[in-house]
Each structure stands twice: as C-alpha cells, then as structure tokens.
Amino acid sequence: MEKKKIKMIQLEEENFKVDSSGWKQIDTKRKIHFLESPARDIWEYVDGVPDELVNQQLFTWSAAMRETEKAGKKMPTDEEWDILTAGGKNLNLKKVFSGTRGIDTNFYDLGTSLSCWSSSVSGGNAWSRYLGSGRAIVRRYMDNQAYGFSVRCIKD
Numbered sequence: 001m002e003k004k005k006i007k008m009i010q011l012e013e014e015n016f017k018v019d020s021s022g023w024k025q026i027d028t029k030r031k032i033h034f035l036e037s038p039a040r041d042i043w044e045y046v047d048g049v050p051d052e053l054v055n056q057q058l059f060t061w062s063a064a065m066r067e068t069e070k071a072g073k074k075m076p077t078d079e080e081w082d083i084l085t086a087g088g089k090n091l092n093l094k095k096v097f098s099g100t101r102g103i104d105t106n107f108y109d110l111g112t113s114l115s116c117w118s119s120s121v122s123g124g125n126a127w128s129r130y131l132g133s134g135r136a137i138v139r140r141y142m143d144n145q146a147y148g149f150s151v152r153c154i155k156d
Helices: 061-070 078-084
Strands: 026-027 033-036 043-046 056-060 113-122 125-132 139-144
Touching: 026 043, 026 125, 061 113, 061 139, 078 113, 078 125
Parallel strands: none
Antiparallel strands: 026 033, 033 043, 043 056, 113 125, 125 139
8 A cells, every 4th residue: 555645844934924115004993003005905013903913914815825926935725734734733833813804894803813824715715724822723714815814825
C-alpha cells in the first residue's frame, strides 16, 4: 500500500497587509476610526480599538484574492486549512483577534475573534476559518464574500 504524502504548509506569522496611503479615514458612532480603501473593500483600524489591532486590515474575499495575487502571495485553500488545523488543532502562530466587518458595515468581536479567508469558494460564498480568543479549536465556516476578514498567506 502506497503512503499518502502530507503536504507541509506553514502560514506567515502576521496578517497580510497592503499599503493604505491615501485611504479615506472614517469615524464610527462607536468611536472606531479606520481607513477605507478607494474600492471600499479593505479596512484598516486606526484608533478606538485595542492597541494590538491598530494597523490591522480586514478584506472582503475578492479584495483578498486580488491583493494577495498582486503581491505574489497565496491564501490557503480550504483543503490546506484542513491540513493546518487537522483535528481542530489550534494554530501555532501570532494571533491578533481582529474581529470582523459585517455586511452592515459594523465591526464585531474586536479583540475576541479571528476570522481568516481561504481561497476556496462554494457557490456565492467562500470558506473561512474562525478562532475565538477563549477557544482551543479552529472552526470552519462558509461565509458571505462581502464580510471583512483577516488574511493569512502561505509562507514561501
């Protein structure tokens, strides 16, 4: 019987980020200050959030695909995320619980959750991974591509 080779995959330590020079600053009623890309599909925290979230960016799925490709980077596929989190294991990397941006334009779970896109789609949705700050297990979800999530790329 032939042994199946397990592909070795590692993620970059930090969340993916693009140059935000010249982006518009927006202030919310909740006193969260952020920058918004001209295409209105990437957001970067500026103030009104925990210090570790300042400069973190959230991307729609299409923005994540576009920007990682431009940078010569690759987001993990759904299958690669399965390998990275085999058995529901926690990821051994620097975690910044940057929360999410909903399609209603509000920010949620700042400092308490990390949601990351995969490069895999299913219908009009895309696969993602979710980790709550008080949880030990990474969960798999299919989400609306308009949500704002963090992006982790595969290490070269």
